[in-house]
Amino acid sequence: MSVVHKIIGFAIVGAFGVFMLWGFAAWIVKRDPGRWYWHLLAALQVTIGIQIVAGVILVAIHGIHARPALHYAYGSVLPIIVLVIAHVMARDMERDQWKVFAVAGFICFGLTLRALMTGLGIG
Numbered sequence: 001m002s003v004v005h006k007i008i009g010f011a012i013v014g015a016f017g018v019f020m021l022w023g024f025a026a027w028i029v030k031r032d033p034g035r036w037y038w039h040l041l042a043a044l045q046v047t048i049g050i051q052i053v054a055g056v057i058l059v060a061i062h063g064i065h066a067r068p069a070l071h072y073a074y075g076s077v078l079p080i081i082v083l084v085i086a087h088v089m090a091r092d093m094e095r096d097q098w099k100v101f102a103v104a105g106f107i108c109f110g111l112t113l114r115a116l117m118t119g120l121g122i123g
Helices: 002-029 035-062 070-091 097-120
Strands: none
Touching: 002 035, 002 097, 035 070, 035 097, 070 097
């Protein structure tokens, strides 16, 4: 199970990197990123949920072993908070909601990268 957790972790970080770059590129060229941008966001949100379930299973089986304990915040709590805030902010906007998610993607990329690093024992 820990191998699956690692693979999903790498995929989430990579996908947030793509999501962030896609949003910023669309911002620079002043074009809407398109519907596949939103599909990627949905897939990322579902994948984070799956990753959290996998992490909870690992904790239930092996006990709390990630060091530092901030791994749990970086990988689950904080990205969820960032995405919820982005959804609330975007809901009140008339247009260009994707810009909020480009910034949220940048923040989530950093958070999930840090979660991956702490989970792998790097830094």
